[in-house]
Each structure stands twice: as C-alpha cells, then as structure tokens.
Amino acid sequence: MTNPTTPENPWPVRTVARKIMEYIDRCGWVWVEGQVTQISARPGTGTAFLTLRDPAADLSMSVTCSADMLRAHQPPLTDGARVVLHAKPSYYINRGTLSLRADEIRAVGVGELLARIERLRRLLAAEGLFDPARKRRPPFLPDTVGLITGRASAAEHDVLVNAKARWPAVRFRTENVAVQGALAVPQIVDALSALDRDSTVDVIVIARGGGSVEDLLPFSDETLCRAVAACRTPVVSAIGHEQDTPLLDHVADVRCSTPTDAGKRVVPDVAEETARVRQLRDRARRALHGWVDRERRLLDSLRSRPVLADPFTPLDRRAEQVSALVQRARRAVLRRLDAERSALHATNARLTALGPAATLARGYAVVQRVDPTGHTGVLRSADEAPVGTRLRVRVMDGAVYAVVSGEHDPPVSGGSRGETRA
Known part of the structure; x- marks a missing residue:
C-alpha cells in the first residue's frame, strides 16, 4: 500500500486482491446476530454455506462453516432461525467476495428472546411510546382501510370478511408482505410507509394469525415499533390470539385480540347503526309530538x-x-x-x-299741581299752591285745569286750613 501506483506502473488485479485479503485478514473475530436463510450443506462436502440476514434491514452476508458443525447443531437450523455466531471476515480472492467464516453457531433460545423483548419493552415505555395520551382514535367510518398482512392468509380473510359483513361498502387497500422470517420487518415497514402517505387511507390494520414466539418476533422488533409510533395514520394491531402480546400491541393506537376482532372494530355495523338511527328518529318523533301536545294544551289553557x-x-x-x-x-x-x-x-x-273712582263719584275731586315742565303732583296743602299755580282738578268724568288767583280763605269750621281761590 505504501508504493503509489501510476498509469505507467499500475497494479495487476491479483496484487489488489491479495492486498485486500491481507487487510481483511487483520480483522479480528466478532460475535454476530441475525436470522439464518438459504442453508446449503451438500453431502460429501466439508463446507456448508448459509446467509445471515439482518432482521430489521434488507442486509445480508454470506457465511461459511464446517458442514459437520452445521449437521451436529441441535436443534437443527432452519430458515428464519435466530442465531449468534462467532466468525471472522474472510475475502475469497478468486471471486472477489466477502464472507464470514464461522467456527461456532449458537441458537438464540426462547428465554433469551423473551428477555430481549422485555428489555426493549422497558426502553420503549421509558421513551413514552406506550403512553395512552399519544394514542389516536380511529375514525368512526373510514374512507379507506389499509391492511398489511400475509398473502392469501387466514388473517386477511378474517379481516375482509368480517368488515364487509358489518359495512358492505367499506374499501380496502391491501399490502401483502411477509409476516415472519428475515424479510418481514423491512416489508412491513415499507408497506406502512406507503399506506401512511396515501391521503385516502384513514386507518391501517396490521394483521397476522397466531404462531410461536419465534414466528411473532418481527412484531416485537424495535424498528417496526418506532415506525408505527411515527405513523401519522391511526394503526390497529391484530396479531395472533388473545394471549399473544407483541410490542406492536402496546405501540399501536388500538389493540385487537384477533384479526376477526379487527374486522369488527375497524368499521361500524350497518345493521346496528340503522337500528340506532331508527331509534333516534322514533325518540325525536315522540319528543316532537310531546312538545306539540304540551304547547297545544298551553294554548287551549290560555284561550280559556x-x-x-x-x-x-x-x-x-x-x-x-x-x-x-x-x-x-x-x-x-x-x-x-x-x-x-x-x-x-x-x-x-x-x-x-x-278705589278712587268710587270716591270721585260721590262728589270728591283730586287736585294736582302742574309745574312748568308739565309734571303733576297731588296737592296736599294750600300752602303748596301760591297765586299763579296751575292746577289740574280730576273729577269722576274727567279733569279741568285752573290757576290760583287769590289768597287763602279763612278756615272753615272744623277745618285745619283755609281755602285757595282758583
């Protein structure tokens, strides 16, 4: 690797292959977990071949091991079995392929699987994926129901038949996937993503029939659980029987005990809804008649x-x-x-x-003194009327004017003053 290559001094293929092999050979031994598929151990050969697939992703690697070790393994390995193997990366120089060379294979027992599921259960619960507050209620009457299940499976038949029996007009978009084995999780996640992107799908049902713990392992996979939690469309889980409780049941918005139960719960019963509508109409009719009768009696009472x-x-x-x-x-x-x-x-x-008019009518008169300016004033004493003073004498029917021309007369008997001649 230290010698640089040039167009004039290139490496041959054998040199590149050998250097890659030498580099990979420096890698150490590792423990690897996965699902076994495509097991091949031909009679008379000393090497067995198998494929180790990642259960949560579409990735796989070839594995070689001793045929005697594979035949002696108990219980015998079958496609889909979960194993842990001790292997070392190996580069086959003639074909330019990379594989794992195993010297020990251990089957993952049911107890270990259940312990892993329990640890994952506690982890997801701590993150709040099981919280009832985040669960959504499916619509009362969905436009389209998305169904993820095995092809021509009993679960698909139970969901479709029971849903159409309750609501014949229900529409389904069915995605057939593998429901067990190494391909189950990737296919279910892809189908879930496709249905979630469909705006006409209002609820998604993931259905599978019963099976062993190993068969139901994909529905307790962390990748699938997180995909369901991130789904915007409500998800209904209908896995196995009543006693089967994969982690998907806790993450899904609604858990159904069986696929048959899912077919009954995903849509309403048309007969029940028709009867309910009929009952409501009867109640409304009785209520209206009662109200009309009550108002009529009130009007009759008012009219009486x-x-x-x-x-x-x-x-x-x-x-x-x-x-x-x-x-x-x-x-x-x-x-x-x-x-x-x-x-x-x-x-x-x-x-x-x-009044003065009555006094004047009895023969009295009112004498007024007229000054040079024409103003008048009542004459109260003879001393106020010297000779030459103009006087105005008011009687009952008018007034006459006079001028004082003489001195005072002697006082009359009983009078206090004399008289002035006018």
Whole structure:
C-alpha cells in the first residue's frame, strides 16, 4: 500500500486482491446476530454455506462453516432461525467476495428472546411510546382501510370478511408482505410507509394469525415499533390470539385480540347503526309530538282564560272607569272655576269700593299741581299752591285745569286750613 501506483506502473488485479485479503485478514473475530436463510450443506462436502440476514434491514452476508458443525447443531437450523455466531471476515480472492467464516453457531433460545423483548419493552415505555395520551382514535367510518398482512392468509380473510359483513361498502387497500422470517420487518415497514402517505387511507390494520414466539418476533422488533409510533395514520394491531402480546400491541393506537376482532372494530355495523338511527328518529318523533301536545294544551289553557275568551269585557270596564274619571275631573274643574270666579267678583267689588273712582263719584275731586315742565303732583296743602299755580282738578268724568288767583280763605269750621281761590 505504501508504493503509489501510476498509469505507467499500475497494479495487476491479483496484487489488489491479495492486498485486500491481507487487510481483511487483520480483522479480528466478532460475535454476530441475525436470522439464518438459504442453508446449503451438500453431502460429501466439508463446507456448508448459509446467509445471515439482518432482521430489521434488507442486509445480508454470506457465511461459511464446517458442514459437520452445521449437521451436529441441535436443534437443527432452519430458515428464519435466530442465531449468534462467532466468525471472522474472510475475502475469497478468486471471486472477489466477502464472507464470514464461522467456527461456532449458537441458537438464540426462547428465554433469551423473551428477555430481549422485555428489555426493549422497558426502553420503549421509558421513551413514552406506550403512553395512552399519544394514542389516536380511529375514525368512526373510514374512507379507506389499509391492511398489511400475509398473502392469501387466514388473517386477511378474517379481516375482509368480517368488515364487509358489518359495512358492505367499506374499501380496502391491501399490502401483502411477509409476516415472519428475515424479510418481514423491512416489508412491513415499507408497506406502512406507503399506506401512511396515501391521503385516502384513514386507518391501517396490521394483521397476522397466531404462531410461536419465534414466528411473532418481527412484531416485537424495535424498528417496526418506532415506525408505527411515527405513523401519522391511526394503526390497529391484530396479531395472533388473545394471549399473544407483541410490542406492536402496546405501540399501536388500538389493540385487537384477533384479526376477526379487527374486522369488527375497524368499521361500524350497518345493521346496528340503522337500528340506532331508527331509534333516534322514533325518540325525536315522540319528543316532537310531546312538545306539540304540551304547547297545544298551553294554548287551549290560555284561550280559556276570560281575558282571551272575551277580550272586549276588560276594555269596556276600563272605558267606563276612564269615563267616570273624566266626569269627575270635569266636575272638579268646574267647581274650581266657579269658586275662583266668585272670589274674583268679591275682590273686584272690594277694589271698586276702595278705589278712587268710587270716591270721585260721590262728589270728591283730586287736585294736582302742574309745574312748568308739565309734571303733576297731588296737592296736599294750600300752602303748596301760591297765586299763579296751575292746577289740574280730576273729577269722576274727567279733569279741568285752573290757576290760583287769590289768597287763602279763612278756615272753615272744623277745618285745619283755609281755602285757595282758583
């Protein structure tokens, strides 16, 4: 590797292959876990070949081992068996292929599988994937039901038959996948992703019939559980029988005990819904009739009351009361006017008797002094009217003017002053 290559000095293929083999040979021994497929151990040969597949991804590697070791393995290895093997990477220089050379193969027992599932269960629960708060309720009547199941399987038949028996118009989009073995998880995850992208699919059902713990291992796979948790469409799990509880049952939004149960729960029963609608219509009809009868009785009761039976009687009674009040008001006003008129006449008579006009009518006169400016003032004393003073004498029917021309006359008997000649 330290010698650089150039177009003039290239390496031959054998050199490159040998250097790759030398580099890979420096890798150490490792323990690898996977599912065994394509086991080949021909009679008379000392080497057996098999494929080790990753259960959660579409990846595999070729494995070579001693044929005697493979035949002596108990229980005998079968396709889909979960194993742990001790192997070293090996590069086959003639064909340019990479494989694992195993010197020990151990089958993963049921107890170990259950322990791993339990550890994964606690991990997913701690992350909240089992939390009921994150579970979604499937729609009452889905537009299209996505179904992930094995091809021509009893689970597919149970779901389709029971769902169509309950709601004949239900539509399905079925994705047939492997439900056990090394290809199960990748195919189920791909089908789940395809159905989740379909906007017409309202609910997804993952169904499989019963089986052993090894058969149901794909439905406890971490990759599948996380894919279901990330799915935007509600997922219904219908795996195995009532006693089978893979981790998928805890992650899914709805768990059904069997595929038959899933077919019954994914859609409503048309007969039950028709009966329910009929019952609701009968209840609505009875409620409406009861309300109409109650309102009719109320109207009859209102119409039987005197105020509605003869509405003019209260009006006539009120009209009579108004007329009586009007008469009383008129009489009160007339009495008040008569009293005020009498009081006015009496006041007028008193004013007439006390006024100066009545005094003048008895022969008296009012003498006023007129000054040069034309102003007048009542003459109260003879001393206020020297000779030449102009006087205005008011009598009952008018006034005359005079001028003082003489001195005071002697006082009359009983008088306090004399008289002035005008």
